[in-house]
Amino acid sequence: MTHQPLRLRTYVVVFVTLLALTGLTTLLAYLDLGRFNLVVALLIAAAKGFLVVLFFMHLVQTAHRTQFVAAAGIFWLALLVVLTLSDVLTRGWFEQPHGWSAIESNDSADQSGIRAGR
Amino acid sequence: MSEAHAAVAHQFEGLEQQRDAATLAMWIFLVTEVMFFGGLFTGYAIYRASYPEAFAAGSRLCEVNLGAINTVVLITSSFTMALAVRAAAAGRSRAAIVCLVLTLGLGATFLGIKFLEYAHKYEEHIVPGLNFTYSGPSARQIELFICFYFGMTGLHALHMIIGLVVVTVMVIFTARGRLAPPKDTPIEITGLYWHFVDIVWIFLFPLLYLVDVHR
Amino acid sequence: MLSDLPLWPERASTFAVSVDYLFLFILVVCAFFAVLIFTLVLYLAIRYRRRTPEERATQIKNSLPLELVWTGVPICLAGVMFFWGAALFMRRTIVPPDAQDIYVVGKQWMWKLQHPEGPREIDELHVPVGRPFRLVMTSEDVIHDFFVPAFRLKQDVLPNRFTSLWFEATKTGRFHLFCSQYCGTNHARMGGWIYVLEPSDYQHWLSGAMGNESMTDSGAKLFTRLGCEGCHQSHDTERGPTLVGLYGKSVQLAGGETVTGDESYIEESILTPASKVTRGYTPIMPTFLGQIPPDDLFQLIVYIKSLNTPAMARRQP
């Protein structure tokens, strides 16, 4: 449907927010948050992406089916990444080594337990 | 996709149906692009999970300041493209041309900075396949990271070049007055494509440049 | 003629028997549904054929209960098949503790096998009946697959990575060995035989084939020739941690997480030492990637595993 154009103010606000988020993600990268560095960076990038998609690409005003198409794209990308990672990250879980000459090495207790392998 | 002569192509009932079809087609095409880049992101995710230290070391080889400038340049070009689409929809073709040319300039700047980075890497002899002579602990995995760096940013730069060509065509068509409303759908579609390329870079910047800046 | 047309291969391992039961269960379920559909289609097509041109079909309303039945029943049957299959798969994965290792190297179009006691074999494997064996396998070039139909077992063999496969033979005899992952021109020729012998015959064969030295001795020679002794001695030195008792131990890494000292960890630390540095040490160990062929790598690993036993540990400098 020919949607009425957004107000100029909306574009400027979105533009400034994007610049601010870029600065934020760069600054946060200089702090050592350990594992959370990646999580924070991805969250900020996702926020910027959503801003561009919703306002610059007018997804807010388009038909529901177009919104559904966009959502499907993100969902399928997540499918590909998550299921592939589910293989890589869990490779060492079940195959546990066993002593060659089976002497009780110091921590044989967790010999058969599940451990965070490579 | 621009029907130069008749406003509505013969297979459509009306203008509304044609615009709906064009935007839906573009969004579906962008989903195929998401999955296309998705393959590279999956590879990146796997190898970053398998070799965290090597990816951190590799990321330190990338120039963060140039990456940050590029991100700002591309977000600004996205802003000017959005203004261009808005102006074209309102029929103000002069303003649309100005914004489109601004977008072209910013896009060219981005590519300039990008090839500057490539040149630096070539001088430091860390271009995989050509002259990769980096030695040190886990050199192989760092080469893998740099290979993903070139793969992802190279594919992105290729999409930028295609975008620049299409925007140039839009400028010419607008100047000739062929894209006055209600025939301004092609500009809106070019805008969608341009914003998509910007979003890809928004994700590339933290993943490639900001992996391990704090050490 | 039908007598020599076998319908399934011999059952020569503990795993084969249970896989055949699962296969028969799924076969019975599928045969039932296939026959059901075939007879239904034929019966309905013939019973309700158009006899006269004026005949009218009676339209049927959809029936939700019928749809739910033929959604629910297949889901339950599928669930049974999944759990049974998964349970057996876990039995295939968890290696019994008393299994003895045999080291297998797949190479473009041959299998090289070595027993820890020393005998080496090409495309043949002699094992006694009734004892579990674990094959630790790697490849020198492309992906192969160690497939023994009589044991109902196969496992891909990947370059630069160890995959393992355990079996316990229950029948003596000679069984086919195939490579079932396409690996190039002579993929079809890359096979051989598994000879399962009585324990007494096996001992006789083993003593006859003792020509070359055991893997531990050749591993020790390699350990000195490659200069590993310089850093890795019977106790921690500032240049490198001791390897005594490493196998099966949890190793604290510089990155903070802990890793188990299994074959893959030892192999990775030899080929790409910088990827997993032990806490408190700097990555000064040179990389041996591409310099140690897999056979020698196995011997080194067997030697390092042998350091678990106090006798071997004392002989370290």
Add this chain to the structure above:
Amino acid sequence: MSATAARVLPHEDSGTREHYLNVRYGLKSWLLTTDHKRIALLYLMSITAMFFVGGAFAVVMRLNLLTPEGQLVSAESYNKLFTMHGLIMVFFFLIPSIPAVLGNFLVPLMIGARDVALPKINLLSWYIFITGGTLALVSAITGGVDTGCTFYTPFSTTYSNTHVMPMAIGVFITGFSSILTGLNFIVTMHTMRAPGLTWFRMPLFLWSLYATSVIFVLGTPVLAISLLALGAERMFHVGIFDPNLGGDPLLFQHLFWFYSHPAVYVMILPGMGVVSEIIPCFARKRIFGYGFVAFSSVAIAVISFLVWGHHMFVSGQSVYAGLIFSVLSYLVAIPSAIKVFNWTSTLYKGTVTYETPMLYALGFIGLFTIGGLTGLFLAALAVDVHVHDTYFVIAHFHYIMVGGMVMAYLGGIHYWWPKISGRLYPEWWARLSALVVFLGFNLTFFPQFILGYLGMPRRYHAYPEEFQILNVMSTAGASILGVGYLIPLVYLAWSIRYGPPAPSNPWNATGLEWQTPSPPPTENFETTPVVTEEAYAYETRPLSYV
């Protein structure tokens, strides 16, 4: 709107009336057409040629396997034969077969539109297909590829010295052809339906094409990027998949199978759609459970993206991932079971006649059921350990692709042949060929199930002696099947010139495509039709036509 005449006479000779075939002549009118009907015929001609090239490779392979030593061809050429057979049959025949030929022809006709939403992109899709096809044939002629149709690394990147690059680029290019076709169909079905044609009044053929297009759009790009990475790895040796340089060969397998498993559903869903059209027509009865059949098509398209790991149970994939993929693989079997039960129940209390399309449809139900059920063996983790990469897998996917898809494709070609060519085909010749295909097929592939469980690995040019009897039976079946496929080529070509002219609705079937003359005019409909009835309202149609 239903045709009133009880016995439809060929009211006007299609020779004089202007329609899409005789509106313009000459090469330019074909090579620059944007008419979806002509593009469908362009696709028909190209994929028929590719089918017989791929089929020839298959016949030579089967002849080589007559003897345990396989002396007909050398090992290298046998490896090239099965690779080219796989690649050409999958990417250049099966994937475009129903969507690009019958789909292109019928989607606008079935929804009452004048053409697809993006006709120029539709023609571009054919040119991309031809470019990719030419590259593949050039690679085949100049030396062939011996990596197997799955291009597994590190063999395809470092150890194979055959023409992998041109073939990989050829398949990469052809992928975009199916992306554009899928995109075109989704947009057409969303925006250009005739007034009154709601989603639940659409023929089920369109539902299955919609599901197929979703897979085209979401899956094919991942194949494109994996082949691109394969090319880069082969050219620059940078270690993306090379284990000696830190890469992981399983990453390629993940990316490849993420597309290739949904692709096997692309190779069956359209066949299901054709069967859902044929069975109600020749049973003169509304399909049983329309909503369930429609939603199971979409369910198959979605769940097919979750199951690719069952190709890698023994490839070094983690046990945890194996468990996940095994559960999901069983889930994807359920919608197919629902469809088979619904087709069978449609026959109940109908008035069934045995025209050729119906013979193919009934054959499809039987053979697809066997194909689908044998999938349950492969999804069970423990059984897959034994039968993975053996002839059991070969028999499974041939039962679905050849027993299912090719039978449905031939059924669809015969069902819509009057509409496409304006001519009727010779009924008895067609019934004979259907029977020959059914018998030849079963004799070829059923012995391979037994060979598989006996442990004969796939891609073997030579095998132990005890497998010879079953291989000889399979080769015998293959020669019968080959003949069975040649017969339709002859009589369909014959019917174009000498076949009796076809009325607009020879089977008196429901659906908008039958309400326009055959062959249809370029604009498809004089006035855009209005749909008032449900999808398969056979109770309001006049009685039989015979």
